[in-house]
Amino acid sequence: MALNAKIPEGPLKDKWQNYLAKTRIVNPANRKKLDVIVVGGGLSGGGAAASLAELGYNVKVFFFQDSARRSHSVAAQGGVNAAKNYKNDGDNVYRMFYDTIKGGDFRSREANVYRMAEVSTNLIDQMVAQGVPFGREYGGYLSNRSFGGVLVSRTFYARGQTGQQLLLATYQAMMKQIKVGKLTQYNRHEILDLVIVDGKARGVIARDLITGKIERHSAHAVVFGTGGFGKIFYLSTLAMNSNGSANWRAHKKGAYFANPSWTQIHPTALPQSGEHQSKLTLMSESLRNDGRIWVPKNIDEKRAPGDIPDEDRDYYLERRYPAFGNLVPRDVASRAAKERMDAGYGIGPLKNAVYLDFKTAIERLGEDTIKERYGNLFTMYEKITAINAYKEPMKISPAAHFSMGGLWVDYELQTTIPGLFAVGEANFADHGANRLGANSLLQASVDGNFILPNTISNYLADDIRTGKIPTDTPEFDEAEKSVKDQVAKLLAIKGTMPVDQIHRRLGKIMFKEVAMSRNEKGMIWAIEEIKKLRKEFWENAAIPGNENGPNSELEKAGRLADYLEIAELMAVDALDRKESCGAHFREDYQTPEGEAMRDDENYMYSSAWEWQQGEDWKLHKEPLEFTEVKPTVRSYK
Amino acid sequence: MKLTLKIWRQENAKTKGKLVTYKLSDLSPDTSFLEMLDVLNEQLATKGEPVVEFDHDCREGICGQCSLVINGKAHGPEEHYTTCQTHLRSFNDGDTITIEPFRANSFPVIRDLKVDRSAMDRIIQAGGYISSFTGMAPEANSMPIHHDIAESAFDSAACIGCGACVATCKNSSAALFVSAKIGHLVKLPQGQVERNERVLWMVNAHDDEGFGSCTNIGACAMVCPQEVQLLDITRMNYEYNRAVCLSAD
Ligand SMILES: Cc1cc2nc3c(=O)[nH]c(=O)nc-3n(C[C@H](O)[C@H](O)[C@H](O)COP(=O)(O)OP(=O)(O)OC[C@H]3O[C@@H](n4cnc5c(N)ncnc54)[C@H](O)[C@@H]3O)c2cc1C
Ligand code: FES
Secondary structure, three states, rough: OOOOOOOOOOOOHHHHHHHHHHOOOOOOHOOOEOOOOOOOOOHHHHHHHHHHHHHHEEEEOOOOOOOHHHHHHHHHOOEEOOOOOOOOOHHHOHHHHHHHHHHHHOOOOOOHHHHHHHHHHHHHHHHHHOOOOEEEOOOOOEEOOOOOOOOOOOEOOOOOHHHHHHHHHHHHHHHHHHHHHOOOEEOOOEEEEEEEOOOOOEEEEEEOOOOOOOHHHHOOOEEEEOOOOOHHHHOOOOOOOOOOHHHHHOOOOOOOEEEEOOOEEEEEEOOOOOOOOOOEEOOOOHHOOEEEEEEEEOOOOOOHHHHHOOEEEEOHHHHHOOHHHHHHHHHHHHHHHHHHHOOOOEEEEOEEEEEOOOOHHHHHOOOHHHHHHHHHHHHHHHHHHHOOOOOOOOEEEEEEEEEEOOOOOOOEEOOOOOOOOHHHHHHHOOOOOOOOOHHHHHHHHHHHHHHHHHHHHHHHHHHOOOOOOOOOOOOOOOHHHHHHHHHHHHOOOOOOOOHHHHHHHHHHHHHHHHOOOOOOHHHHHHHHHHHHHHHHHHHHHEOOOOOOOEEEEEHHHHHHHHHHHHHHHHHHHHHHHHEEOOOOOOOOOEEOOEEOOOOOOHHHHHEEEEEOOOEEEEEEEOOOOOOOOOOOOOOOO | OOEEEEEOOOOOOOOOOOOEEEOOOOOOOOOEHHHHHHHHHHHHHHHHOOOOOOOOOOOOOOOOOOOOEOEEOOOOOOOOOOHHHHHHHHHOOOOOOEEEOOOOOOOOOEEEEEOHHHHHHHHHHHHHHOOOOOOOOOHHHHHHOOOOOHHHHHHHOOOOOHHHHHHOOOOOHHHHHHHHHHHHHHHOOHHHOOOHHHHHHHHHHHHHHOOOOOOOOOOOHOOOOOOOOOOHHHHHHHHHHHHHHHHHH
């Protein structure tokens, strides 16, 4: 199938308005005849569920946590971007668009990125109206901070809990729709397959995580807001149960997977302290507004950080990138940290960290100001490490964080399966090869609230006479059977290797070869290792218990089975792209100074992979055309 | 470190549960409490025995999904920590630790340490929102809000909805949870329009769900991971009485 991105006609700045003017909408009286399934209760899925219910559709929303308020959007700390230009510092929609395109190293779709910047301002209005207590100036107006990769202040924040506050507003909007009867929620439910009828997405198969029952649910359209799959690395900033399974199962039914290998490795997470570790807590990028990153200049430095004078410190980001300093984008900051650590300058017992130091900022602004800006992050840091970061620098390290890749979607956010839409981190659309900080809460929220509700109507307009989609059909029979078969197959393994241990090993392979720095040999090795591990999993995974009730090991095993396949596609994708761009850094394609070397002549496209039976993939290319910007070498020097 | 764990095992809400003893050794003080349970579960899985079911997700203290009573204290020994932020350095080598679920009539046990907290969702459904549909909002800066008011609203809004307040309260009251949402919304100008209905609906929903009444003991605020203040409860009572008087007019 040839890819059609369905980019509307007209100049970039008019495309979205042109689209809205011409797209088909469904008469309010007909909306109650239409059912929509939303998978995901985070900012993207939850926003879509609430907004579609407000419009009058019948919406069912599914998520695996016990409450939608716990979706992983809750963990976002630093902030959300919008081109409000409240700071009078020269910001506008075009500048935000340009920063995002450049931040993504010219590997995203112009029209989508422009639209995201365009609707960003509406989001702040909406969130304020719903009661988000954003940080404010003393005059009572909204305050902003800076994030990496930009020279203006356009980030809105609610202390270090911005994601939580946005999610609570979204969750509350959902709860209101539940009360008025337009929305039904299915908590503790996991979607294990997509049902396709006559080539269209018409339902899902879910497992009730309490009773273990396998359920059928039908709808006229299905929306995935299932989040990122960075947990594939085992150690990551994601929640323990974040997964890629719904997307992967849809992929195996025909949804193309785009740029799967583009994973953001965040420069400021807590370092791993031992084998038992299950999670790497993020320390928000916003800390780089006031914190300075350094390592000792002496390779065998023994002094405590406070005793090391300035002349013996290497503020390597300020040294290498004087224009952006500590606020370079994440991929650049992570690679620079890796470079120092590989050269032996890492700090801490495992030499796997660098310092993030607030001494200068505290001297300049006082401890109270720092506390107001980041208090909860400092508290969180102390709770985990027992270290007071007002007194000594934080120790930080790069960790897997965000999936730029995801299900391929067109301008309408529709996947290659008609009737299946993907929003938020689950799709691939807006961030190119590297996401800018605070753009993801934005993308997830605007996808769900402002974009999808206006594009899905163009699809649903054909269904006003369809009537309810029955679930007692061969397509549902077949999908349910394949889910039940897989559950039975997993429980029959009865091996001795705990699922988490296999996952940890997968994570190590991926972090070594398919993360910050990649080369051909390493990826070929990784693919072989992944295949071996997959075999071992199916022969020896220890999955106790049964399917008739809560069984967390069974849940984890199902997710890992998919990860063991996604991992291979990630390596295949990274191997295919013989250039460096954004987070995809190929050692074999770099400048003499160690910066990424793009190849616009041969790789100016998004890779969309089609699953082929027999466990192989076919590559489709969506060429990227830049009409408004000229791709340049991305420099932050 | 070596630890003896006494863990509550219960098949479901209808069956009786009991404490089962497990022993673990070779633990590092830097291991988190939930990672210790991971270690135990890996051992159980290797032996083909059903693992201990417990709730968790973010493991960084913000999602509110983790929920254990550790040695009789909701979220464990450290004040204002979540279970997932608790590390073994808070215990001594050789300790015996009792681990139970969050207990309350309104939180039925699902299995082992997992409980059903959907009653809290239903309280929010009753009125814990501002009815502003997508697309309705005016320009954000058209309504200045004093810095201190926004900060104070945030203090209440920070509640993670974990239910530790309920598990700690001898009356199993969710007053701190309900009052945090009421405090968040009533402090803000946007929350004024629905001020009266909100508090009446939410407080009534709280009682209908079978949560107990608040008798001002304050144990909830001692364990609250986000340090939500008792003042929120006082404010809720004021708002409730005010709304009752006004609606009687
Ligand atoms: C620690 C951290 C900090 C961050 N900080 C920032 C920041 O400061 N600014 C910023 O812009 N971005 C930040 N991000 C990124 C941003 O938070 C996420 O990209 C965004 O919130 C994703 O939202 P979402 O709705 O797409 O997915 P999520 O919020 O992850 O929601 C996914 C939903 O899908 C459900 N789900 C998934 N699979 C299934 C299934 N199979 N069956 C049923 N349900 C399923 C889950 O239950 C959940 O409800 C951060 C991310 C992390 C991890
Ligand atoms: S697991 Fe999220 S708060 Fe503990």
